[in-house]
Amino acid sequence: MTLLFFYLMAATVLTGGLGVVLIRSTIYAALFLIMSLVGVAGIYILLSVEFLALVQILIYAGAVTVLLVFALMLTRVEDLKERFDGEQKPLGAIAALALLGAFIAMWSQTEWPRDVDQITVVPFATISDALFGRWAVPFEVASGVLLVSLVGAIIIAMREGEEA
Amino acid sequence: VEVVSADVPLEHYLVLSGMLFAIGTYGVLARRNAVLIIMSVELMLNAVSINMVAFAVYTAPSLFTGIIFAIFIIAVAAAEVGLALAIVLRVFRNRGTANVDEINTLRW
Numbered sequence: 665m666t667l668l669f670f671y672l673m674a675a676t677v678l679t680g681g682l683g684v685v686l687i688r689s690t691i692y693a694a695l696f697l698i699m700s701l702v703g704v705a706g707i708y709i710l711l712s713v714e715f716l717a718l719v720q721i722l723i724y725a726g727a728v729t730v731l732l733v734f735a736l737m738l739t740r741v742e743d744l745k746e747r748f749d750g751e752q753k754p755l756g757a758i759a760a761l762a763l764l765g766a767f768i769a770m771w772s773q774t775e776w777p778r779d780v781d782q783i784t785v786v787p788f789a790t791i792s793d794a795l796f797g798r799w800a801v802p803f804e805v806a807s808g809v810l811l812v813s814l815v816g817a818i819i820i821a822m823r824e825g826e827e828a
Numbered sequence: 829v830e831v832v833s834a835d836v837p838l839e840h841y842l843v844l845s846g847m848l849f850a851i852g853t854y855g856v857l858a859r860r861n862a863v864l865i866i867m868s869v870e871l872m873l874n875a876v877s878i879n880m881v882a883f884a885v886y887t888a889p890s891l892f893t894g895i896i897f898a899i900f901i902i903a904v905a906a907a908e909v910g911l912a913l914a915i916v917l918r919v920f921r922n923r924g925t926a927n928v929d930e931i932n933t934l935r936w
Contacts (some may be wrong), residue, residue, distance in 0.1 A: 785830040
């Protein structure tokens, strides 16, 4: 049953991903991206990390995709065929397949505990304890990064000669 | 501590994340619209997150560093998307295109 759910979610993730890179419509690509990201949230639920699944749907499927759709709207160009894929297409496919082959070769040759028959659920409280305890400094740095990139994005996108 | 049985082998998650990463790589290399390239980068970031969370849950549940990493990846990805889209918007306003092949002023 769990395995079936895994295959369902994996199919969602991969179909969405293929839609993002193959389809010839920018707005459909954005919708396929939402599909893929929701599938990743399902994978997190399977791994019993519900917190990450919630954050994934809130931030990725919600905020990030809306931002991308806005950018698509503001940089609207006519949907010409040659505007989507360049002549690097076959080389890109070869590179991606070679990368996948290298990954699979690495996994089959690396040693790690393979026979894990049970996983421990990490509760919310433990994650937050670690985030505000052991990882407090990176957490603060991340908030600084977010603030700086927010201000930077506003400055970059502002029209020239315009007062803030 | 609550323990559940692991019905899905770890390798399944790794293969899924590798395939998603390969799809994202192909998108970055083949797509020419800057916004579509950013979408493909998001796919690659998600593939890395799946990999890290799977390893954290299966092999080091007492440390769960991979879960913390995934949280930071989401935070950095949000910052990256905001900044990258501002740059794309600025380039589009100045040059009237979001096609990365036509933005070649710095090319030798």
